[in-house]
Amino acid sequence: MENQLEVDIKVPNQTKYLSLIGKIGEDVAYTLKKFNDNREELAYHINLVLTEAMANAIKHANQNDPNKEVHITICLSDNNLCIKVYDQGQGFDISEIKQIEAKPEDDHGRGIFLIHALMDTVTYTRCCNGHVLEMNKTFNSETGPEAEDGDLCADRHPTDTQ
């Protein structure tokens, strides 16, 4: 596909890398062509979903284990964004919390809600060495074709189970 960008990065299981990955996500947003909406907002949203997904992987899935790592892939085309965050943990049931909005007075529980609010589809499934949180978003583009391939990363991790 034309103008497809792929980023593949592994980082140690430490929250100090959140800003690095978030910044990469923002920079990816600025490479998008034929995007007519608020690009600054898109950059923030990509930064946010990467930060939330990574923090979830580091703290909850990988349980702050310094010997583990987090693997992130970002695939961007004119019309689609696919972010995958791989952890090395036992997983959790995302269906239980996926659409629940935290009460205003709650001081936790907004991460998965924010990801769902900003992305079109979110799945959390087993893969070879743990689990993968996959987040997809389709962009409106007046000039680009409609999405032909909803999962740009489908052939990159054949061990994933959807």
Next chain:
Amino acid sequence: MNVAIEEHDHIVTLTLNEERLDAHNSSELKTQLLSLFEDGKVNIIIDLSPVRFIDSSGLGALVSGFKNASSREGGLKLCGLQSQVKSMFELTRLHRVFEIFPGTEEALASF
């Protein structure tokens, strides 16, 4: 976490001199706020003007501080929100929980 603290009579202003308030540093803010509460300082203004990015952990730390201040019959108010940060409060409806002011002067005058 780089925080500038100023005291104005019975009100403490914290300016978060960080570009991000996220899962990496939000627990430090929680600790800092708890320390102030334990010292009996329960009227807090948090100036977020340097903060360009906030995530759910950052929001959670602020909510935690808000609840603690309220339970001690004090208050925790915010000011200086950049536009994208403000949009996160709106998305999570936390703009209905916090009193949010343009700057510290307006926030100080509200106590």
